[in-house]
Amino acid sequence: MAKIKRLNPRNIVFTPSVNPYAAGSVLAEFGNTKIHITATVEESVPGWMKNQGRGWVTGEYNMLPCATHDRNRRERSKISGRTQEIQRLIGRSLRSAVDLEKLGERSIIIDCDVLVADGGTRTASISGAFVALSLAVKKLQSTGDLKVNPIKEVIAALSVGVNSDGEIIADLNYEEDSSCETDMNFVMTKSGEFVEVQGTAEGKPFNPDQFKSMIECASEAMKKVFEAQEKVLGEM
Secondary structure, three states, X not given: OOOEEEOOOOOEEEEEOOOOOOOEEEEEEEOOEEEXXXXXXXXXXXXXXXXXXXXXXXXXXXXXXXXXXXXXXXXXXXXXXXXXXXXXXXXXXXXXXXXXXXXXXXXXXEEEEEEEOOOOHHHHHHHHHHHHHHHHHHHHHHOOOOOOOOEOOOEEEEEEXXXXXXXXXEOOOHHHHHHOOEEEEXXXXXXXXXXXXXXXXXXXXXXXXXXXXXXXXXXXXXXXXXXXXXXXXOOO
């Protein structure tokens, strides 16, 4: 098996209820990466879902102008392919955790706005988005709008990479991400199952032993993410 250089993720902090107007909100911090995440509840579903007795969960992602070293232009009339891909990943990941029939004919929209980007923004967004989603569901239950909790599984996400020495690193920062030979994103359930795995060899192709080590690293490091979520949400 490949050598694991860093098994533990960076320092993880979820600060809940940072936005007084959102149904659920959180500031997700993974090291220096900081993302403001809100959940909005709408008592309607997209047109193609009407009268099906099911709800909808979707996500939007945005990088604020000074989130990186160089100012990003705001994506106003047209969003980039990267942004579209990340938004779809966030939505797919969250929907895997929710029984849409128990949600009823309503939508929960998760907005992930990157304040500071130091690697792992998509995985931090997913992990924080689950917290915001859960807080919104708790609010719906407290008001009696939801009788049953529609969340069927706790999910989180984390990046794992292989550096030029063939070593495995959990939760890559920007410098590590930009220099790694392989970068993978894992979305997993708390019970240890995989929702999605995205992997690319940026330089040297990775071998089966390295892939197995990355899975092992992600599975172990993800426990820290679930622990941080539980501090905010309690046992689910």
